[in-house]
Amino acid sequence: MEKKDIKDNGGNQQMLVKIGEQAKQAEAVLRNLDTEKKNQALLQVAEAFLRHEDQILAANALDVQRGKENGMPQGLVDRLLLNHARIEGMAEGLRQVASLEDPIGEVLNMKKRPNGLLIGQKRVPLGVVGIIYEARPNVTSDAFGLCFKTGNAVILKGGKEALSSNQAIVEIIQEALEESGVPRLSVQFIASTDRQTTELFMRLNQYVDVLIPRGGAGLIQAVVNNSTIPVIQTGTGNCHIYVDETADLDMAVAIIHNAKTQRIGVCNACESLVVHEAVEERLLAALKKKLDEHSVELRGDEKAAACVPGILPATEEDWGKEYLDYILSIRSVSSIDEAIAHINRYNTGHSEAIITRDYGNAQKFLDEIDAAAVYVNASTRFTDGFEFGFGAEIGISTQKLHARGPMGLLALTTTKYIIYGNGQIRP
Amino acid sequence: MEKKDIKDNGGNQQMLVKIGEQAKQAEAVLRNLDTEKKNQALLQVAEAFLRHEDQILAANALDVQRGKENGMPQGLVDRLLLNHARIEGMAEGLRQVASLEDPIGEVLNMKKRPNGLLIGQKRVPLGVVGIIYEARPNVTSDAFGLCFKTGNAVILKGGKEALSSNQAIVEIIQEALEESGVPRLSVQFIASTDRQTTELFMRLNQYVDVLIPRGGAGLIQAVVNNSTIPVIQTGTGNCHIYVDETADLDMAVAIIHNAKTQRIGVCNACESLVVHEAVEERLLAALKKKLDEHSVELRGDEKAAACVPGILPATEEDWGKEYLDYILSIRSVSSIDEAIAHINRYNTGHSEAIITRDYGNAQKFLDEIDAAAVYVNASTRFTDGFEFGFGAEIGISTQKLHARGPMGLLALTTTKYIIYGNGQIRP
Numbered sequence: 026m027e028k029k030d031i032k033d034n035g036g037n038q039q040m041l042v043k044i045g046e047q048a049k050q051a052e053a054v055l056r057n058l059d060t061e062k063k064n065q066a067l068l069q070v071a072e073a074f075l076r077h078e079d080q081i082l083a084a085n086a087l088d089v090q091r092g093k094e095n096g097m098p099q100g101l102v103d104r105l106l107l108n109h110a111r112i113e114g115m116a117e118g119l120r121q122v123a124s125l126e127d128p129i130g131e132v133l134n135m136k137k138r139p140n141g142l143l144i145g146q147k148r149v150p151l152g153v154v155g156i157i158y159e160a161r162p163n164v165t166s167d168a169f170g171l172c173f174k175t176g177n178a179v180i181l182k183g184g185k186e187a188l189s190s191n192q193a194i195v196e197i198i199q200e201a202l203e204e205s206g207v208p209r210l211s212v213q214f215i216a217s218t219d220r221q222t223t224e225l226f227m228r229l230n231q232y233v234d235v236l237i238p239r240g241g242a243g244l245i246q247a248v249v250n251n252s253t254i255p256v257i258q259t260g261t262g263n264c265h266i267y268v269d270e271t272a273d274l275d276m277a278v279a280i281i282h283n284a285k286t287q288r289i290g291v292c293n294a295c296e297s298l299v300v301h302e303a304v305e306e307r308l309l310a311a312l313k314k315k316l317d318e319h320s321v322e323l324r325g326d327e328k329a330a331a332c333v334p335g336i337l338p339a340t341e342e343d344w345g346k347e348y349l350d351y352i353l354s355i356r357s358v359s360s361i362d363e364a365i366a367h368i369n370r371y372n373t374g375h376s377e378a379i380i381t382r383d384y385g386n387a388q389k390f391l392d393e394i395d396a397a398a399v400y401v402n403a404s405t406r407f408t409d410g411f412e413f414g415f416g417a418e419i420g421i422s423t424q425k426l427h428a429r430g431p432m433g434l435l436a437l438t439t440t441k442y443i444i445y446g447n448g449q450i451r452p
Numbered sequence: 453m454e455k456k457d458i459k460d461n462g463g464n465q466q467m468l469v470k471i472g473e474q475a476k477q478a479e480a481v482l483r484n485l486d487t488e489k490k491n492q493a494l495l496q497v498a499e500a501f502l503r504h505e506d507q508i509l510a511a512n513a514l515d516v517q518r519g520k521e522n523g524m525p526q527g528l529v530d531r532l533l534l535n536h537a538r539i540e541g542m543a544e545g546l547r548q549v550a551s552l553e554d555p556i557g558e559v560l561n562m563k564k565r566p567n568g569l570l571i572g573q574k575r576v577p578l579g580v581v582g583i584i585y586e587a588r589p590n591v592t593s594d595a596f597g598l599c600f601k602t603g604n605a606v607i608l609k610g611g612k613e614a615l616s617s618n619q620a621i622v623e624i625i626q627e628a629l630e631e632s633g634v635p636r637l638s639v640q641f642i643a644s645t646d647r648q649t650t651e652l653f654m655r656l657n658q659y660v661d662v663l664i665p666r667g668g669a670g671l672i673q674a675v676v677n678n679s680t681i682p683v684i685q686t687g688t689g690n691c692h693i694y695v696d697e698t699a700d701l702d703m704a705v706a707i708i709h710n711a712k713t714q715r716i717g718v719c720n721a722c723e724s725l726v727v728h729e730a731v732e733e734r735l736l737a738a739l740k741k742k743l744d745e746h747s748v749e750l751r752g753d754e755k756a757a758a759c760v761p762g763i764l765p766a767t768e769e770d771w772g773k774e775y776l777d778y779i780l781s782i783r784s785v786s787s788i789d790e791a792i793a794h795i796n797r798y799n800t801g802h803s804e805a806i807i808t809r810d811y812g813n814a815q816k817f818l819d820e821i822d823a824a825a826v827y828v829n830a831s832t833r834f835t836d837g838f839e840f841g842f843g844a845e846i847g848i849s850t851q852k853l854h855a856r857g858p859m860g861l862l863a864l865t866t867t868k869y870i871i872y873g874n875g876q877i878r879p
Contacts, residue, residue, distance in 0.1 A: 230676075
């Protein structure tokens, strides 16, 4: 079975091929651009954002107005809205990326083979990166900055809600790049917002090396299902904290409180508590008190509900759920093995933590939990490129190929083998 | 647009889900199996192949007979055929894999963050690996060995031509695994050979972490187009050798001869010569003489054809062609920039070489050519896991994500972040 043919009545394919060819041309220059030159261009773009703030705000006002007219929910309007502070934030993001070490050009694992061949791996850009995202216009600037710093050409496809803002931002970037003497089309924007264009874009294998969707679960699933280009899947987080029978319960309450309430709508927030029966009653009594401050709704299994009044019954559906809300599910277990089995069954491969004083259980949890980040005695909220010290983040990968966990600049690179010989032929 | 629904009249989906669940169960054990135990099991399987040689040969005879009855070409029959030497080869392959260092468990880049968190990356198995391949039954044993050594469960889907051989081999492996006290279903084989099963298998995302197609361009393209599971694409090789104006022409002739004729049907063989006009006449005269020994057909552009009698005219189609045959295309260029542009346009991202004495041109070629392996003064035939010193090879990746170039054991691993804390919460 081949993928369904996609109808193309509007010349979208020709438009995409042109964009792809232009990206390839930019890529050939970017591949070997000096770090100095790249940094200068990034700083020039940052400055251009501030110089053309009025232009960005005017375009953004159009998007916001259109959104409100179409009954866009307030939360989405908030994400869409730009103001001076957010534009300054975009500029500051680019300045920070400029200050990071350039990973391109490093040669790894260089070794001499018995036949005299000198073989190493040189870190190089991926080539052309495609990014499909939703309503937040600052992603336009962030994604450009990370891709440009790593010598990649980037093709952006943003949500239609932010179309005017995105176009204004991209135009300003392109002008500043041209002024800096680097390829104007290092960043390109697909202005067509229909579904068909997105589908065609996801099959532009000849020009695009990797596709990164940034947005909700629906967007990511659609890209995974339909792209023939390799995808880096950034995923949802149904993150668990397991409180072992030896846990410091004060520490447990503090960490769960942090991981659940410090920020609600993020993928590294805790969604489910798994607790050893031996400490369940004491833990839940203290935890409920603390979480009541934020009116967190608790949904537990029978055992948990019997411990403390006010815990609602959880259903099977709760165990697999990423609430992104003031809700926490609670599962009782009688051993660490049961805890690990439960977590490995229901987690989404993001971030999982154990709270324990037991050396063996800590190591066992680190060994046996299958996730991008596994913690002992710390909040799951630390799964983040900045917290991990990468200085930047393009997303958090929950797949196992190429990059797993928070992705910094390195995730936007690949290597090629370089081989120095002096006439070797294969016997 | 979602992928087309796949009809399933035969309960294939249930069968695949069962296989997937069994693989997950095996994976949970394999993830933390001692190296010693893995090596013992590999040696026991090797021994079992020799002990049950008659059983394998009998099954193979059925495949060969069926193939001949169906008019299978002699080349394919040769690939399908097993004999004592090939079974001994399978066993020896497993012994070699047993002798390799186990990459699992190594912790990389462990660092202390300012907040006291100790963060490192632990090398772990991918999980469940799916392999789709064609007619060579020894791939069954090779793929099992590499996946097992790296703690992965593997699900194999071989070509229908080798069905009886593959089933016999897998049964022997499973029995030997059970005798060794490791999960019998560390390797499973999908016996159903219809197309629908393959299509359903390529969407078993819930159970399979990565899919590796091994075979011809048609198979690989079908998997890339239809899989929703991340794919490691092993690709075709339209490999070029560029002879620079400063080249040692004797070295050039020796390398081209080796890369073209040492083995014809392989992805790292040279398919196209790019030559600087300044040395074209001298090079082609000497080269034609040498290649005539193997009756290599030369197809050149006008300039090349004018140099030496007997060079046929090349068409546009020739530049993009992987012949896998005694044919070589020849393109004349007047500069290294023209050579690089030509190669970057027509190559398949596999292996490319320059023959030169010029320092600057050597570095320029290494920098600007976009391919998995870029050589100076050596044959492209070295792009190979064994030649690169990996001790084993699961294939040669021509994509840029995860692994690029020859893939050894490391390509079958991923990392997870492990984080040691002492109560850290995010401010």
